[in-house]
Every structure is written in structure tokens, then in C-alpha cells.
Amino acid sequence: MKLINKFVTGLEVPGTRQFSNKVALYDNCIDLTLGQSGFAPADYIKDAMIRAISEDQLRYTHNKGLLELRQAVSDDIYRRLGVRYDAETEILMTNGGSEAIDDVLRTIINPDDEVLLPVPTYLGYEPVIKLLGAKTVYVDTTQTGFVPTPEAVTAAITDKTKAIIFNYPTNPTGVTYTYDQIQALADALSETSIFIITDEIYSENVYDAPHHSFMEFKDVRNQLFVVSGLSKSHAITGARVGYVLAPEALMEHVTTVHLYNSICVATPMQYGAISALNHGQEDVTKMNDAYIERRNYLYDRLIGMGLPVIKPQGAFYIFPDISAYSNDSFQFANDLIEQEQLAVVPGKSFSDLGEGYIRLSFACTMEEIIEACDRLERFLNHYQQ
Numbered sequence: 001m002k003l004i005n006k007f008v009t010g011l012e013v014p015g016t017r018q019f020s021n022k023v024a025l026y027d028n029c030i031d032l033t034l035g036q037s038g039f040a041p042a043d044y045i046k047d048a049m050i051r052a053i054s055e056d057q058l059r060y061t062h063n064k065g066l067l068e069l070r071q072a073v074s075d076d077i078y079r080r081l082g083v084r085y086d087a088e089t090e091i092l093m094t095n096g097g098s099e100a101i102d103d104v105l106r107t108i109i110n111p112d113d114e115v116l117l118p119v120p121t122y123l124g125y126e127p128v129i130k131l132l133g134a135k136t137v138y139v140d141t142t143q144t145g146f147v148p149t150p151e152a153v154t155a156a157i158t159d160k161t162k163a164i165i166f167n168y169p170t171n172p173t174g175v176t177y178t179y180d181q182i183q184a185l186a187d188a189l190s191e192t193s194i195f196i197i198t199d200e201i202y203s204e205n206v207y208d209a210p211h212h213s214f215m216e217f218k219d220v221r222n223q224l225f226v227v228s229g230l231s232k233s234h235a236i237t238g239a240r241v242g243y244v245l246a247p248e249a250l251m252e253h254v255t256t257v258h259l260y261n262s263i264c265v266a267t268p269m270q271y272g273a274i275s276a277l278n279h280g281q282e283d284v285t286k287m288n289d290a291y292i293e294r295r296n297y298l299y300d301r302l303i304g305m306g307l308p309v310i311k312p313q314g315a316f317y318i319f320p321d322i323s324a325y326s327n328d329s330f331q332f333a334n335d336l337i338e339q340e341q342l343a344v345v346p347g348k349s350f351s352d353l354g355e356g357y358i359r360l361s362f363a364c365t366m367e368e369i370i371e372a373c374d375r376l377e378r379f380l381n382h383y384q385q
């Protein structure tokens with residue numbers, strides 16, 4: 001395939017997709033591969049989108065997004081973290097968190113740069129890094145509760161390191177970082193000239209303590225890109241509304257990349273997002289209450305099955321260690337779907353350091369979780385690789 005970009009031919013379909021695509025092949029499959037809320041979006045979000053269409057709001061907006069929406073994002077961040085990002089100059093609306101990641105990486109990465117990735121982590125970063133001809137350097141978090149330490153991060157920095165990408169609450173582990181852990185990382189990184197990219201798309205989905213952010217640490221603000229969005233928090237993955245927060249000087253460049261990418265986010269979706277941010281807090285809390293109940297049940301059952309697992313504090317995933325049964329998580333997940341019609345994501349999808357784990361999502365109904373646990377327990381009772 002000589003005509004195709006050499007970096008594209010090396011990319012694979014993500015493990016999440018591979019297994020969610022298999023669900024349709026079975027009559028009675030339970031799908032715990034979901035990366036999105038099972039709740040219906042609120043009427044005030046849908047009504048705002050529909051109203052925008054009826055009122056002919058189908059023209060381009062400002063490249064950065066409607067100012068009213070950027071102001072709503074700014075107010076939301078201030079309400080949650082007490083930090084102000086300027087709506088005019090420091091906020092850019094993107095097509096989901098995905099475009100936010102792509103825009104930021106394309107703004108800063110040169111071929112042969114190195115990007116540090118604490119792993120296991122979301123599988124959407126490494127392909128973009130590869131497409132830019134750059135290299136990913138893993139920072140192993142498996143021995144430190146899935147949270148990178150400042151020592152491990154600084155040990156991985158070379159003169160080629162351009163950036164580090166944090167994601168917390170973390171997909172796939174459900175672990176999040178405490179204020180003190182973030183402070184220690186911020187202190188270490190403020191001494192360096194590398195960029196910090198922090199993907200906080202699950203920041204509204206936290207269960208035991210308030211979310212904290214690198215945004216709270218002034219010393220890193222000039223090297224910080226924050227990626228986030230409304231997909232997960234407001235159950236609107238299909239609306240494609242995300243954003244980047246960055247200092248003005250960096251944001252000008254990200255905006256240029258974004259405008260050549262997509263010009264702006266679909267206008268009716270921007271109106272829906274304004275309504276979500278202005279009215280949605282109560283619903284976020286309600287959804288989180290349901291996730292807590294599901295998380296607690298799933299965690300207790302996994303512990304009962306003897307699987308080592310960390311109780312998730314955020315996102316809607318849990319990441320049990322299945323290494324006592326198998327060190328081939330793809331084989332394990334294949335056998336599980338074939339024998340019990342239960343779809344999960346192999347840990348190896350989240351880097352080689354995710355091998356020996358599987359990811360289960362609890363963004364589905366309680367009935368599905370109960371049935372899934374029964375099936376997993378039965379499977380483990382006789383499973384031999």
C-alpha cells in the first residue's frame with residue numbers, strides 16, 4: 001500500500017471497538033464495553049438543539065465557538081475549581097474531546113519528539129502521536145496504584161520530550177489523582193520546559209471526593225493544555241462538544257489548527273451545550289448517584305470472585321487483574337464472549353502494561369451488571385487458558 005501514509009498503515013482498530021462490534025454477533029450478549037452513559041440526555045439539552053435548528057442557527061460560528069458557550073465553560077470551571085479561564089482568549093470549543101486532543105498534539109508535536117504517557121491509559125492518544133511521526137514513551141503506573149509518581153515521570157524525560165499526557169479520572173482504571181499527587185507532579189514539571197496535557201473529560205464523574213486539577217497550580221499554567229468536554233458528563237457523546245483550555249499565546253496556535261480541521265463545532269450542538277452547562281448540575285449528580293451504586297455492587301462482586309481490583313473513584317470503568325487466570329487479555333475476552341456472551345475490553349488495548357487486566361464499564365443498567373457478574377463468576381469457575 002505504497003500510496004498510503006506510512007504512519008496510517010501501522011494503526012489498528014482499537015480493542016474497545018473490536019469487542020463492541022462483536023456484541024451484535026450474539027443473541028443475548030451483555031455489553032460492558034460501553035464508553036458512554038446509558039442515560040438519556042435531558043430535555044433542556046435536546047430542546048435547545050431543536051430550537052436552534054428551527055431558528056435557522058445553522059451557520060458557522062466564531063472559530064473558537066459561541067462566546068456565550070465559552071463563557072458558560074469559563075463559569076463552570078470557576079464554579080468547580082475556583083480558577084478563571086478567559087472566555088475570549090483561553091477557551092476553544094472542539095468536536096468532542098477527541099478533536100481537542102488532536103488539535104493540541106498537532107499544535108506542538110514535531111516528528112521524532114517524545115511524548116510521555118502514563119499507562120495504562122485511554123487508547124486515543126498514541127495513534128495521533130504516531131500519525132505525527134513522534135514517539136510515545138510509557139511511564140508505568142501499575143506498581144503505584146495507576147497514578148504516576150514525579151520520580152517516574154522525571155526519570156523518563158529526555159532532551160526529546162515535548163509533552164506528557166495525563167488522564168484522570170483515568171480510562172480504563174477509574175483511578176483519579178488527589179490534590180497532593182497533582183501538586184507533586186506540578187512541582188516537578190514546573191521545573192521543566194515540557195508541555196502538560198491533561199485530559200479531564202471524566203472530571204464531573206467523581207464519586208468519593210471533589211475533582212482537582214493542574215489548573216489549580218499557577219506555576220504550570222503557561223505550559224498547560226486542558227482537554228475536556230460534555231460527552232460523558234451530560235450523556236451527549238453524539239453531540240460532539242469538547243474544549244481546550246490554554247494560555248492565550250498557545251491558544252492562538254491551537255485555534256489555527258482547529259479552524260483548518262473543522263472550522264467550528266456544529267452550531268445547534270453548541271446551543272445544546274450552553275443549556276447543559278447552565279441547567280445540568282442536578283442531573284450530573286443524579287447520574288453519579290446511580291454510578292456509585294453500580295460501582296459498589298460491581299466492586300464487591302469482583303472482590304468476592306477473588307479478583308484483585310482498585311475501587312474506582314471516577315469515570316465509569318473498573319479494571320480487575322485477571323492475571324491469575326490469563327496473561328492474554330484478548331484471548332480471555334474472546335473466550336468470555338464466546339462462552340458466556342459477555343463483552344468486556346482486554347486490558348492490552350490500553351497499552352502493553354494493561355496486559356493481565358480487563359476493563360468493565362458500569363455505564364449500563366444495574367440489571368445488566370448483576371447478570372454480567374453472574375456470567376463472569378460462572379466463567380471463572382471453570383476457566384483455564
Ligand SMILES: Cc1ncc(COP(=O)(O)O)c(C=O)c1O
Binds near residue numbers: 097241
Ligand atoms: C479519556 C478520554 N478522553 C477523550 C475521549 C473522547 O471523548 P469525545 O467523545 O468527547 O471525543 C474519551 C472517550 O472515551 C476518553 O475516554
